Amino acid sequence: MKNFEFVNPTKILFGKEMITKLGKEIKANSVNKVLLHYGKSSIFKNGVYDQVVTTLKENNIEWVELGGVKPNPVLTKVQEGIEVCRKEKVDGVLAVGGGSVIDSAKAIAAGVLVDGNIWDAFEGKKRATKGLPIFTVLTLSATASEMNAFAVITKEDENKKWAFSAGYDSYPKVSVIDPSVQMTLPQEQTVNGAVDAISHVFELYFDGAKHTDIQDEIAEGIIRTVMKHVKILLNDPENYESRAQLAWSATLALNGLNSAGRTWGDWSTHTLEHSLSAYYDIAHAAGLSIMFPAWMKYVYKNDIPKFARFGRNIFSLEGNDEDVAVESINKIKDFFDEIGSPTSLKQVDINEDAIEMLTENASLRAPIGVLMKLNKDDIREIYKLAIN
Amino acid sequence: MKNFEFVNPTKILFGKEMITKLGKEIKANSVNKVLLHYGKSSIFKNGVYDQVVTTLKENNIEWVELGGVKPNPVLTKVQEGIEVCRKEKVDGVLAVGGGSVIDSAKAIAAGVLVDGNIWDAFEGKKRATKGLPIFTVLTLSATASEMNAFAVITKEDENKKWAFSAGYDSYPKVSVIDPSVQMTLPQEQTVNGAVDAISHVFELYFDGAKHTDIQDEIAEGIIRTVMKHVKILLNDPENYESRAQLAWSATLALNGLNSAGRTWGDWSTHTLEHSLSAYYDIAHAAGLSIMFPAWMKYVYKNDIPKFARFGRNIFSLEGNDEDVAVESINKIKDFFDEIGSPTSLKQVDINEDAIEMLTENASLRAPIGVLMKLNKDDIREIYKLAIN
Known part of the structure; x- marks a missing residue:
């Protein structure tokens, strides 16, 4: 720690x-x-x-x-x-x-x-x-x-x-x-909130730090709770107890508790997203659910044990580390799909033509990231992975 | 919540x-x-x-x-x-x-x-x-x-x-x-610290409150982390990383986070223990590892689903709720035995003769407890369960 x-x-x-x-x-x-x-x-x-x-x-x-x-x-x-x-x-x-x-x-x-x-x-x-x-x-x-x-x-x-x-x-x-x-919020905003909270946990959780058992337990607890209760709210938006669980989990996701003893987090995906919402009128969370699976695919080999832990503890996956790591990324993409948050640039009408502009913008402070230092060429590849 | x-x-x-x-x-x-x-x-x-x-x-x-x-x-x-x-x-x-x-x-x-x-x-x-x-x-x-x-x-x-x-x-x-x-602490004190931290989580976790998913996730994360790292420290007391995990988990166990949205906790077992250490020169934690299994046996029927959740998430037990609940109490007693913390009054040379005196003392503010309100007769029965 x-x-x-x-x-x-x-x-x-x-x-x-x-x-x-x-x-x-x-x-x-x-x-x-x-x-x-x-x-x-x-x-x-x-x-x-x-x-x-x-x-x-x-x-x-x-x-x-x-x-x-x-x-x-x-x-x-x-x-x-x-x-x-x-x-x-x-x-x-x-x-x-x-x-x-x-x-x-x-x-x-x-x-x-x-x-x-x-x-x-x-x-x-x-x-x-x-x-x-x-x-x-x-x-x-x-x-x-x-x-x-x-x-x-x-x-x-x-x-x-x-x-x-x-x-x-x-x-x-x-x-x-x-x-x-929050019981009268439009479904889209509820989903956006859940995606945002989960994304904050991801930025801190996949930071390459070691010896973070208690922090990872808290992180995984927040992820499981948000995933469970946002799904309940899709069908029952006025469920007070699920609103309460989602609300307190989202607060705990980024109030400093979850980052204590880690690095300050990776935050590349937020940077990649900020460049999206700087140019396009899309919600921050929609950008995050698009960029996270792409970022994960590009960087997971830098910490296969952590992605495997994620797959086992969040999706109850079984198997060897590499297989579980890869499958965990498919699973989180499936979850975003299930709750109706976009998982590709094409879904929000952004295509290959935009890649260079986005890459330029996100590279302003490059290299970015902690788990893997991303330079301009890496950033371009991640946007490409996010196209479909 | x-x-x-x-x-x-x-x-x-x-x-x-x-x-x-x-x-x-x-x-x-x-x-x-x-x-x-x-x-x-x-x-x-x-x-x-x-x-x-x-x-x-x-x-x-x-x-x-x-x-x-x-x-x-x-x-x-x-x-x-x-x-x-x-x-x-x-x-x-x-x-x-x-x-x-x-x-x-x-x-x-x-x-x-x-x-x-x-x-x-x-x-x-x-x-x-x-x-x-x-x-x-x-x-x-x-x-x-x-x-x-x-x-x-x-x-x-x-x-x-x-x-x-x-x-x-x-x-x-x-x-x-x-x-x-803390790397030079005697083993007994390390164990006492771990038992104390786990006991604080128990008092809050088994409080009968409903809709506490995120709190329970945090509670279970603390319990798993403490159990894992105290066992490492028994063989490797100078393991800094396990000292760090144990230290931060113990702080989080009772800093207000884990109690937010619950009742204020049950705390009967602490009261039962305080009467022990008021009369006998035994460590607070030793008293807790003696009294907790006895208290659990006496009260678990008031919240079988919660004890079953505990058994599944801490000990990976499988089966119907009642069986898992009962077995979870055996398992926590086994764990205390494994780390060398006493689990019966006899082990610390307290026998039947003391029951009435302890009962009188612990009943001063009776009824005590939240999951089950304990009167003087209940308190006496719990001390009896703790004898062996």
């Missing part, structure tokens, strides 16, 4: 009607005026907006609103949020939505206190180490952004979709996860 | 030579003088004391020392510590040792700020909600006290061994877990 430092200060309020407790928590953090940040109109339809406003009013917390966050949150919206916060003198950011809204809130919270352009922190030209207190009400379980310190933002004019963290202050102070608000 | 609130602010520094970073962390918490609290002479032999003193000196942190904490830490030592802290005006407590030393430190840290007798907080007559900042260097993985807010202290004159927490302030600010300092 590698040495590690672990801390996660986010307080989680999990369960039915826990939104009612949020105002008191915000007040306890000495915050009196928040930017209420959200995406589309769904929070007005499912009652979440009303619940949030009620708890804010009950605790005499003022707010200004900024909606319109897109599924791949963009820098221009972040900059708009920073301006609003400065002008309105808010002292906290409250994100109500999924990972995109929370990520946007994190960039705003740090950006308000940065002297200059927050994008410089994404580029590594500047360090952002402070931020306004962040609170979240999660409406779509997927990214675990509600319990980690990371944000992914797209700079539209350069087609860059990059990650960033302002450290300790980027952890939300308090996050509310009420699984019942 | 039950509604829950989860937060765990403890920062963990895990791995080789991480003690060197401790002084800086203490300083970052604005603490300038600590009570250096420890047990016996082992920290002088294994070099931990020297490492701790070095990092304190490097960061200009003063200290006063109080050693002599016993394996079942006692109230008189806690009161001595409180007096030293007040007299010497220390502003933090640094526990260097196992769970007993850390528990003693937690009671001292809270007691310094309590007006009156700290034992009143154990009795529930007074609330303790504040404490001095606590730091720990763990030398024996077992209780997870390094990453939770609980302490168990014995009031010698009344043979009461009770738990308490001062809430948020009882979480250590920073805990160092360097598995390499």
